[in-house]
Amino acid sequence: MKSDDRRGERFTYEGVDVVPATGEIRSRYSLDGRSFQEVVRLPAGLDWHRPAVAAAARILFLLSGISYYKTAAPPVIDLGDTPVTEDEVAFLRDFYVQGLGEFSYVNDLPIDDLQIVGGRRDLAAPVSWELPEERPLIPFGGGIDSVVVVEETKRRFPDSSLFIVGRFDPIEDAAAVTGLPIVRASRTLDPQVLRSRELGFLNGHVPVTGVLSAIAVVAAVLDSRSAVIMSNEWSASAPTIEVDGRGINHQYSKSLDFEGGFRRLLDAVLPGFRYFSALRPYSELWVAERFAQLTEYHPVFRSCNRAFHVDPALRASAWCGECDKCAFIDLILAPFMSAEQLRAVFGGREPLDRPELLPRFRGLLGDTAATKPFECVGDVGECRVALELAAARPDRAGNPVLAQLRAEQPAAPGSTDRYFAPMGEHFIEAPYAADDLLV
Numbered sequence: 118m119k120s121d122d123r124r125g126e127r128f129t130y131e132g133v134d135v136v137p138a139t140g141e142i143r144s145r146y147s148l149d150g151r152s153f154q155e156v157v158r159l160p161a162g163l164d165w166h167r168p169a170v171a172a173a174a175r176i177l178f179l180l181s182g183i184s185y186y187k188t189a190a191p192p193v194i195d196l197g198d199t200p201v202t203e204d205e206v207a208f209l210r211d212f213y214v215q216g217l218g219e220f221s222y223v224n225d226l227p228i229d230d231l232q233i234v235g236g237r238r239d240l241a242a243p244v245s246w247e248l249p250e251e252r253p254l255i256p257f258g259g260g261i262d263s264v265v266v267v268e269e270t271k272r273r274f275p276d277s278s279l280f281i282v283g284r285f286d287p288i289e290d291a292a293a294v295t296g297l298p299i300v301r302a303s304r305t306l307d308p309q310v311l312r313s314r315e316l317g318f319l320n321g322h323v324p325v326t327g328v329l330s331a332i333a334v335v336a337a338v339l340d341s342r343s344a345v346i347m348s349n350e351w352s353a354s355a356p357t358i359e360v361d362g363r364g365i366n367h368q369y370s371k372s373l374d375f376e377g378g379f380r381r382l383l384d385a386v387l388p389g390f391r392y393f394s395a396l397r398p399y400s401e402l403w404v405a406e407r408f409a410q411l412t413e414y415h416p417v418f419r420s421c422n423r424a425f426h427v428d429p430a431l432r433a434s435a436w437c438g439e440c441d442k443c444a445f446i447d448l449i450l451a452p453f454m455s456a457e458q459l460r461a462v463f464g465g466r467e468p469l470d471r472p473e474l475l476p477r478f479r480g481l482l483g484d485t486a487a488t489k490p491f492e493c494v495g496d497v498g499e500c501r502v503a504l505e506l507a508a509a510r511p512d513r514a515g516n517p518v519l520a521q522l523r524a525e526q527p528a529a530p531g532s533t534d535r536y537f538a539p540m541g542e543h544f545i546e547a548p549y550a551a552d553d554l555l556v
């Protein structure tokens with residue numbers, strides 16, 4: 118029974134084809150008769166014939182459907198003949214309902230009634246899989262988070278490799294500084310979703326890090342690597358907003374909840390495979406303090422998401438200097454980098470130099486009149502500590518934006534030390550634990 122005329126009837130998993138000759142994984146779906154296909158390409162020269170590759174490709178198939186489901190968000194998902202376990206169905210439902218939380222809120226379209234039917238439990242069999250030697254694969258987004266993880270990890274595991282989906286200049290520039298090899302993937306969305314407005318599709322944010330993670334697992338299996346190491350910080354688990362007592366998280370697939378569920382799913386399919394975030398117990402202040410020391414990355418890193426549109430023609434060639442992400446990165450680095458260094462990063466358009474961005478900073482600082490942005494930004498407490506520390510810097514004396522915000526914001530309650538030490542649960546595995554975690 119449809120609750121809203123905008124919704125379709127049924128989203129169907131049609132099948133996934135693994136094509137070693139071309140290094141392609143073709144995921145096919147349909148929604149009320151309309152077909153969609155997403156193609157992921159990985160190096161054809163790797164070992165595609167391992168049974169574990171097909172198992173990892175099946176996981177990717179399960180997660181990638183979300184981009185096409187959202188075009189009409191029907192109440193039924195039919196897994197057809199896809200081999201699947203009960204646990205995987207439960208994980209997948211969470212991935213859809215939680216991962217599309219922002220989509221559902223923005224479209225005012227509840228999808229809690231989602232039912233997942235079909236699927237072949239009888240075909241869901243474990244595959245032979247031998248955990249390779251300790252060789253990590255590090256997904257690399259070119260921002261402060263993955264830069265800090267790469268520098269920490271390559272020191273302990275020189276045989277590390279980067280993993281990059283797509284070709285984006287800022288990521289390439291930062292990747293070159295790491296000096297590490299790169300396992301590359303490309304992802305070709307079905308072109309229909311790039312015409313959502315024209316085709317009358319529903320649209321909104323998707324938990325893209327979940328899809329990137331699944332592609333990374335395929336790449337790791339192909340390249341005989343034992344671990345995928347994510348760079349998802351402590352605050353990524355915090356809801357962006359609460360609605361009717363329920364958290365909606367823009368970054369759901371960067372959260373601890375997603376990480377735990379994905380680990381359980383992988384452990385059933387690829388026992389012992391390591392998937393975890395090396396930043397899970399750390400705040401963005403902890404990350405920013407370390408990033409500030411990595412001066413070789415300052416001219417090349419990029420966190421502004423305007424650089425990462427699917428359509429290359431829409432990609433910004435520099436920091437936009439005015440989005441919530443730019444404002445957040447400027448604020449979180451301001452306690453640890455000089456005003457001169459940050460003006461150089463933003464090419465003279467530094468957000469903290471722009472009074473017209475005060476409303477954005479107020480949103481980051483939890484001003485009651487503003488709501489936290491649906492962006493990948495830190496939590497209010499971290500931003501308030503960053504404000505206090507930045508405003509106290511001699512080279513920021515007289516900065517009108519910091520002075521105004523400081524006047525509006527009470528001092529961060531209690532000690533700020535907790536933001537510079539590990540906090541909260543994590544799944545960091547012993548060989549990868551940083552010194553301060555070896556307790």
Ligand SMILES: CC(=O)N[C@H]1[C@@H](OP(=O)(O)OP(=O)(O)OC[C@H]2O[C@@H](n3ccc(=O)[nH]c3=O)[C@H](O)[C@@H]2O)O[C@H](CO)[C@@H](O)[C@@H]1O[C@H](C)C(=O)N[C@@H](C)C(=O)N[C@@H](CCC(=O)O)C(=O)O
Nearest residue numbers: 184310321322323324325326367368422425426427428493
């Ligand atoms: C670059 C960006 O911020 N895109 C968000 C934007 O989409 P827009 O239409 O402006 O451009 P495109 O990203 O090029 O998307 C074109 C259409 O394709 C659909 N689509 C894209 C990726 C995908 O995996 N599936 C898709 O169906 C998309 O819906 C468009 O119709 O606004 C969208 C709606 O709010 C956002 O969904 C786009 O976010 C992308 C999925 C994206 O890649 N964003 C990353 C830069 C990003 O936000 N990374 C976060 C982690 C996010 C997470 O929760 O995992 C981070 O930086 O931490």
Ligand SMILES: Nc1ncnc2c1ncn2[C@@H]1O[C@H](COP(=O)(O)OP(=O)(O)OP(=O)(O)O)[C@@H](O)[C@H]1O
Nearest residue numbers: 256257258259260261262263280281282347348420
């Ligand atoms: N194109 C990509 N290819 C591979 N991994 C990616 C890509 N984009 C992001 N990631 C990874 O996905 C996770 C979330 O991305 P996020 O953008 O938060 O990381 P980041 O770019 O390092 O940090 P930030 O942009 O927040 O400073 C990280 O582990 C990141 O390395």
